[in-house]
Amino acid sequence: MVFKRMLGAFGVGAPSVDTVLATPRIQPGGMLTGEVRLTGGDFDAEIEHITLGLVARVEVEHGDGEGSGVGEFSRAQVSGPFTLRKGENRTIDFSVSVPWETPISEIGGQHLNGMALGVRTELAIAKAVDKGDLDMVAVEPLPSQLRILQAFLQLGFQFKSADLEVGQIYGSGQQLPFYQEIEFYPPPQHAGSVGEVELTFIANPGGLEVILEADKRAGRYGDDAIGRFTIGHDDAMHTDWPGELDRWLAGLSQYGGQYGGHQGGFGHDGYGHGDHHGGYGHPQHHGHHEHRSGPGMGAVVAAGAAGVVGGLVAGEIVEEIFEDEEEEG
Known part of the structure; x- marks a missing residue:
């Protein structure tokens, strides 16, 4: 080039x-x-x-x-x-x-x-x-990131769009002044309780912080729910990600976002933009932005994947x- x-x-x-x-x-x-x-x-x-x-x-x-x-x-x-x-x-x-x-x-x-x-x-x-x-x-993506992305597809999620948001994720090890949000439409079995799910990776040499935000349907225990998972790159390759994600999503409707505090599973923390951070146990809704629709990631994977601002x-x-x-x- x-x-x-x-x-x-x-x-x-x-x-x-x-x-x-x-x-x-x-x-x-x-x-x-x-x-x-x-x-x-x-x-x-x-x-x-x-x-x-x-x-x-x-x-x-x-x-x-x-x-x-x-x-x-x-x-x-x-x-x-x-x-x-x-x-x-x-x-x-x-x-x-x-x-x-x-x-x-x-x-x-x-x-x-x-x-x-x-x-x-x-x-x-x-x-x-x-x-x-x-x-x-x-x-x-790294192999560990790709495993998680594949899990979304296995569960029937459809890729919507991705963007970079200026700000810091509360309680994370984030080093860059922005983070990526990869947005998915939910599969039919979760569409009644979840509008969209946003995925963020905070990678480092040892592993990943996986941060999820689910935009819950109105009337179901508030607006958003946050899930976190910290894992090494090698361990991520042997984790049942479809099972983990499915249990977390099922817990949103059953427990109102409080599911997932078990050892090794998704927990729920604050998630903030810029200088506005939510506290632990109180995920902060930070709004959703309209993006152009992209191709379904099922086709994407099938095509070739089995300092300061x-x-x-x-x-x-x-x-x-x-x-x-x-x-x-």
């Missing part, structure tokens, strides 16, 4: 940069490898640094509304200072680590509706910075950035 773009910040005759990803598909906690290819312009250029940033489209709540922005959630400098001579071709290899909490954007070769992630190349010359090169990247950009520009790159790719 190569995107050629003249560095407009430096004027006519400036160097150009191509970023080539050797690993356009990655997993959380993995390595992103490739090379940055530079072509000198009409003059010698003193390069101060080349930095790669992982960026994603995120949803930001403000007042009674919600907007989109581009959040940079990981940075790695891949080159220090050097002189790029007039007309010179230079290649810089890179290998950078991917945060464990990097959101999932693709399953079995199928893109998750609502997700947009990329690698942005930043080149600094004479204290001017150009962030013009953006490569789209696909993030596939940077400056936020207006939603229109976000769409233009990612859509332009998708067209070029």
Whole structure:
């Protein structure tokens, strides 16, 4: 995947940069490898640094509304200072680590509706910075995450959409300033008590925090119920996830959301946005947002699977950035 773009910040005759990803598909906690290819312009250029940033489209709540922005959630400098001579071709290899909490954007070769992630190349010359090169990247689930996603499908859930919400999940080990919500429509046997279920993974080297939010039907013990499960990656591969999820959902209608406190099962904690956190035992309803429907994840799995947010950009520009790159790719 190569995107050629003249560095407009430096004027006519400036160097150009191509970023080539050797690993356009990655997993959380993995390595992103490739090379940055530079072509000198009409003059010698003193390069101060080349930095790669992982960026994603995120949803930001403000007042009674919600907007989109581009959040940079990981940075790695891949080159220090050097002189790029007039007309010179230079290649810089890179290998950078991917945060464990990097959101999932693709399953079995199928893109998750609502997700947009990329690698942005930043080149600094004479204290001017150009962030013009953006490569789209696909993030596939870890095997432990895929097992849980498959369990939803086995129970008859249908994928709705996915997005990234700015904020912190209360009581979790979350490190990034946003979290991913993967939304499902419930199967018929639970449709009477549950409207939607949102799944969030907080991954780390040792395992997963699995956080569920069920939007319960009106009149059934309140609005939402929260379930949590913390487990190692290896143990997750041998857990009866369809059974765990089915028991949790059945408990919502039977016990009003208080089911699941047993050892090793789903418990119920607070879940908050931004600076507003619910307390333990009192899940906080944080609203639901309309998204475009995506393909059913049954087809998706069958196809191939058995620091700080940077400056936020207006939603229109976000769409233009990612859509332009998708067209070029």
